[in-house]
Amino acid sequence: MTYLWTFRAVLVRFLIELKRYPLNTLSSLATLYIVFLILFTGARYAQGLGVNLFGEGLEGLVVGYLVWTFAIIAYSDLSWELMREAQQGTLEQLYMCPLGFRFVSASWIVASFLVSLAWVAALLGLMMVTTGQLLLLPLGSLVPLLLLTVAPVYGIGFMMAGLALVYKRIQAFFQILQFVFVALVAFPADTLWGKALPLSLGTRLLGRVMVDGDTLATLPRTDVLVLVATAVFYLVLGIGVFRLFEGVAKDRGLLAHY
């Protein structure tokens, strides 16, 4: 039960902070929507000129944008949160949780994933209404796929947060990664190495589910396996890197902003 109460505490705090700053949340959602409108108008215009910017047509754009949104929410939620906690001094208190800091951050990720799902669903609704492109939403396949697709991003979030614990000045670098994510989402995942990159393969598979009517069961087995493997790989790598830096921070006294 202790696990449940600790998780509950983390989730409740997450929701309270969202509720307390609704403008923050709404304005970032609005920004994402406006960026999408611009992209979509551009793509449609290009299509009118006979140029097909997105291989799979406009649905491809919608799916890609969706994954990207999900990725940046996941990424910035985690890495900013960890850095903010370090600066506030509350990170040290989280480290003194009887279930360990790892359990706290895992709870945090689950909370953030659940909340991002809600945002992305809202954004998706808006996008479908605007574009008139109806996408298929078999939730049983979508949610696990989304989780697997975005897991590497949490791994990267951990890595960056670990770096930031020790090198306080790397924060400027954070935004840049969001553009790297664009490239990854758009990357055609057709070679094995391409499939091993974060986000690329997941985006393709989500496209097949939402546009072509595939389900988890009908997707190519190997692709799903590769997706699972990369999810685990990046997450483990990210946590490993985080722990490495955490060790350095414990040696040098950097868990709180010094």
Next chain:
Amino acid sequence: MNLREGEGTPTTGTVTALIVEELVKDYRTRKGPVRALAGVSFRVEEGEIVGLLGANGAGKTTAIKILCGLLRPTSGRATVLGLSPSRPEVARRVAALLEGSRNVYWRLSVEENLRFFAGLQGVPPREARRRSADLVARFGLGDKRRTTANLLSQGMKQKLALACALVKGTPLLLLDEPTLGLDVETSHELRGMIRELAVSEGKTVLLSSHDMGVVEDTCRRVVILSRGRVVADDLVPNLLALFQTRAYRVSLRDGLPAEARARLATRLPTLRLLEAERALEVELSPDQDVYALMDALREAGVAVEGVSRAEPDLEDVFLRIVRGER
């Protein structure tokens, strides 16, 4: 007590609450290593309130963070109820209030903070609500229950931080400079609460401060740190007694004429004049007693109004010990 430290399950009453042994901590900095602790050892038994006293930079925070598992020592070892601080389950028994007021979430209200920290500790929601209501009342935070922490005064923030450590219900508390930056009144209020807590709930407390008043008010035993070393470790009354025995204070009716003063000075070389010559303080040498003092005063023709023991406070003791007088 032959339980090997760092092993075994702690059972109440048989394991020393805190043990610090030959702790050394070097920080790596750009200008080379800084030695914050240079072989510090002390113990805290269950139920004790011990003060960790030292000037800024003496190493108090470093020692406390090592005990919290937030910092790795360079060498030496620390155990908390027989366990290494690096084990997460240690946190079931220890809560800490770390230096500075940023132990709580500034965007959360008083109540939300308390419930969060209770939940983090694994306390079920209903019990968490009960404890938090109880602490809100005890700390006089009733009207501020719904106020976010960033809007609280410094004193209230600190009370909230202490309450958040207490809501976890651990038998051990580590408090790093709990009264830092508070006004005199709030500081006294908080000292009272800490004292009461330790007594009424039988908590074991290690409290650090650079302020002797705080330690003298709350602790029975004090470990004095100076430049990363323990320079004294004793009960507060014993430390006071060390310097108490031979100092006397004499108040004078008519002041001290120069001639009398010269005569006195030959017999009492440690004589010091106080309060515009209305009083003097003197430390007797080992071969002198109060009679010798009285004789000297009479022979000098000084009119005495009263004699009392000069009561050294912890501050004197501290300064003398740190200067190496004992």
